[in-house]
Amino acid sequence: MNKHDAKARIEKLRREINHHRYLYHVLDKQEISDAALDSLKHELQQLEEQFPNLVTPDSPTQRVGGTPLGEFKKVRHAVRMLSLNDVFSAEETTSWVERIQKIVPGRVLDFYGEVKMDGLAVSLLYRKGMLVRASTRGDGAIGEDVTQNIKTIEAIPLTLERGKGPGANAALVSRSILSDIEVRGEVYMLKSVFEKLNADLKKVNMPVFANPRNAAAGSVRQLDSKVTVKRKLSFMAYDLVTDLGQKTHQESHGLLEALGFKAGTNNEYLNDVGAIERYHRQIGKIRSKLPYWTDGIVVTVNSIATFRELGVVGKAPRGSIAYKYPAEQATTVVEDIQVQVGRTGALTPVAHLKPVRVAGSTVSRATLHNMDEIERLGVKIGDTVIVQKAGDIIPDVVQVLSKLRTGKERAYRMPGRCPVCKSPVVRKKGEVAYYCSNKSCYAQQHESLRHFVSRQAFDIDGLGPKILEQLARADLVKSSSDLFLLTEADLEPLERFAEKSAENLVKAIRASKDVSFARFIYSLGIRHVGEETAIALANHFKTFDKLVDAPFDEFDSISDVGGVVAKSIYEFFKEKDNRRLIDKLIGSGIHIQRVQPTAHNTGALAGKKIVVTGTLASLSREEAKERIRKAGGDWVTSVSKNTDYVVVGENPGSKYEKAKQLGVKVIDEKEFTELLTS
Ligand code: IVH
Numbered sequence: 001m002n003k004h005d006a007k008a009r010i011e012k013l014r015r016e017i018n019h020h021r022y023l024y025h026v027l028d029k030q031e032i033s034d035a036a037l038d039s040l041k042h043e044l045q046q047l048e049e050q051f052p053n054l055v056t057p058d059s060p061t062q063r064v065g066g067t068p069l070g071e072f073k074k075v076r077h078a079v080r081m082l083s084l085n086d087v088f089s090a091e092e093t094t095s096w097v098e099r100i101q102k103i104v105p106g107r108v109l110d111f112y113g114e115v116k117m118d119g120l121a122v123s124l125l126y127r128k129g130m131l132v133r134a135s136t137r138g139d140g141a142i143g144e145d146v147t148q149n150i151k152t153i154e155a156i157p158l159t160l161e162r163g164k165g166p167g168a169n170a171a172l173v174s175r176s177i178l179s180d181i182e183v184r185g186e187v188y189m190l191k192s193v194f195e196k197l198n199a200d201l202k203k204v205n206m207p208v209f210a211n212p213r214n215a216a217a218g219s220v221r222q223l224d225s226k227v228t229v230k231r232k233l234s235f236m237a238y239d240l241v242t243d244l245g246q247k248t249h250q251e252s253h254g255l256l257e258a259l260g261f262k263a264g265t266n267n268e269y270l271n272d273v274g275a276i277e278r279y280h281r282q283i284g285k286i287r288s289k290l291p292y293w294t295d296g297i298v299v300t301v302n303s304i305a306t307f308r309e310l311g312v313v314g315k316a317p318r319g320s321i322a323y324k325y326p327a328e329q330a331t332t333v334v335e336d337i338q339v340q341v342g343r344t345g346a347l348t349p350v351a352h353l354k355p356v357r358v359a360g361s362t363v364s365r366a367t368l369h370n371m372d373e374i375e376r377l378g379v380k381i382g383d384t385v386i387v388q389k390a391g392d393i394i395p396d397v398v399q400v401l402s403k404l405r406t407g408k409e410r411a412y413r414m415p416g417r418c419p420v421c422k423s424p425v426v427r428k429k430g431e432v433a434y435y436c437s438n439k440s441c442y443a444q445q446h447e448s449l450r451h452f453v454s455r456q457a458f459d460i461d462g463l464g465p466k467i468l469e470q471l472a473r474a475d476l477v478k479s480s481s482d483l484f485l486l487t488e489a490d491l492e493p494l495e496r497f498a499e500k501s502a503e504n505l506v507k508a509i510r511a512s513k514d515v516s517f518a519r520f521i522y523s524l525g526i527r528h529v530g531e532e533t534a535i536a537l538a539n540h541f542k543t544f545d546k547l548v549d550a551p552f553d554e555f556d557s558i559s560d561v562g563g564v565v566a567k568s569i570y571e572f573f574k575e576k577d578n579r580r581l582i583d584k585l586i587g588s589g590i591h592i593q594r595v596q597p598t599a600h601n602t603g604a605l606a607g608k609k610i611v612v613t614g615t616l617a618s619l620s621r622e623e624a625k626e627r628i629r630k631a632g633g634d635w636v637t638s639v640s641k642n643t644d645y646v647v648v649g650e651n652p653g654s655k656y657e658k659a660k661q662l663g664v665k666v667i668d669e670k671e672f673t674e675l676l677t678s
Contacts, residue, residue, distance in 0.1 A: 119188030161260030603632025
């Protein structure tokens with residue numbers, strides 16, 4: 001392709017990619033699959049590589065994140081970034097309105113209501129329609145330059161749009177694009193992304209984030225924007241600081257939408273205090289179902305002229321308030337602490353609380369996680385504590401109010417024996433948790449069975465905890481393999497079972513016998529092996545025989561399987577009892593489906609183990625990983641003599657040295673891309 005054609009194609013591709021980005025990240029719509037969009041991005045990337053001087057700062061390829069920074073530059077805000085005063089009740093809201101009415105007597109006040117996003121405030125500077133700088137609030141006057149990181153957020157346009165959405169004022173839109181404008185808004189993390197991020201961090205034994213706000217803030221304030229890109233952040237615009245002639249806050253929002261921002265799908269025009277109250281109630285009802293976290297609404301005087309006239313007190317404007325929902329915390333008394341025995345035998349201490357209402361429901365238990373957490377909190381039985389509920393998560397004890405102690409509180413000690421089977425409790429070296437030492441502990445058996453029949457494992461309908469307990473009591477089912485021996489005649493005499501239900505259950509169990517390899521692995525309940533790891537193991541080993549007899553190094557070499565996990569899998573299969581159970585399961589007629597052949601056996605890198613060290617110019621780490629997998633190779637994180645290639649990018653780490661030491665083949669980025677496409 002010549003340069004002229006390339007330029008035309010590049011421009012078309014950019015427009016198309018940007019269109020789908022906008023649909024997906026701003027309008028929550030999707031017209032083409034992720035894979036198709038990736039493919040367009042890939043073509044653009046390759047063309048830009050071929051014609052590097054056609055690369056522009058607003059190209060979608062510039063969202064991938066650049067080289068890590070040493071520190072953030074300081075940025076002075078042209079207009080101070082303020083915070084908001086909080087109110088918590090209808091009375092406080094009414095008195096806010098009365099207060100400001102006194103300052104502008106006789107003026108008719110109306111308002112604009114928005115959902116308050118729980119994230120991190122950022123300010124975006126667009127020069128002639130192009131994003132040139134993004135900064136954090138900092139102390140309000142001086143913030144930090146986080147442009148590189150912010151560019152990775154797909155909901156933020158790199159170039160302003162020319163009139164998206166309904167009701168755009170064409171004159172204001174073109175004025176925005178011709179001048180310098182400053183847009184402010186909140187970077188936040190969707191609840192679903194937050195949960196996945198924490199699950200991934202847990203898997204590699206890294207500290208988790210306490211809430212989506214910390215996760216969003218931590219991800220933006222990352223010196224390495226390649227980390228930010230993986231965190232999948234979102235953005236909602238809430239203010240257009242620049243005066244372009246818009247008269248109301250509502251108009252600013254319309255303009256922001258026209259320029260291509262998400263600017264609040266649940267926002268509303270509010271004509272008086274009654275409307276504010278109704279809006280607050282309405283958002284309160286739906287807020288737990290919103291895909292992001294919010295702790296209140298923001299109400300702003302709609303007229304921009306009046307808002308300016310009202311001015312600022314301290315660090316907050318008089319013309320806006322944050323009308324918060326009651327905190328999801330309450331205080332109560334710890335009446336007892338008891339341990340629960342899990343599937344792996346780990347003992348989890350649980351606080352039994354004097355029942356208390358927290359954000360609309362009654363809480364009577366809170367997890368204390370483990371002994372270390374009990375010590376960190378310093379919690380004793382009889383203590384008054386603060387409990388916190390976060391979404392649907394099990395409540396937590398966050399603090400002990402030790403000044404309220406009477407002296408009658410009792411320290412908690414981990415029992416020496418399992419509360420269920422009375423076997424000795426042990427603590428493994430280097431681990432936080434205590435365990436019941438009896439492998440056939442009833443509690444462990446019961447939890448293992450629940451895991452075995454769960455939706456992600458054998459997915460057997462009609463086998464809830466109560467029925468499982470009944471089957472265990474009747475001595476019919478001790479371990480999972482016993483399930484497959486059940487007959488209708490066994491079930492019918494039991495309470496709750498009629499002829500029909502016995503028949504249905506036996507049928508459901510029979511139907512579950514045909515199971516995918518990954519589900520089967522997951523069902524075994526190996527410590528640290530969740531669904532994802534089970535899939536990775538299934539894809540790697542293909543057959544069960546290879547899996548059970550694999551050496552430790554082989555587990556360790558699989559991407560996504562860290563050292564701790566590899567050890568746990570390896571030890572699981574070495575254990576005689578586990579082997580016996582597996583033999584029994586297979587003997588009971590389970591059929592493990594074949595793993596569908598993938599590029600693994602046919603791709604350009606079939607069966608090759610590849611380590612990447614340093615930064616690649618054309619691919620992010622995630623992309624490199626994906627490409628290696630697609631070509632049938634294995635992305636491996638540590639170099640051993642089994643590694644086939646070490647790809648060396650810019651600023652390689654110690655893996656490069658190790659490769660040279662072990663005599664592993666070292667290739668550069670160019671050779672690597674050639675290999676991928678060969
Ligand atoms: S208006 C003068 N609208 O809440 C400050 N703020 O507690 C203008 N926030 O610093 C803020 N969602 O970071 C506004 N829809 C929204 C918001 C919002 C979240 C944040 C913002 C602000 C903080 C104040």
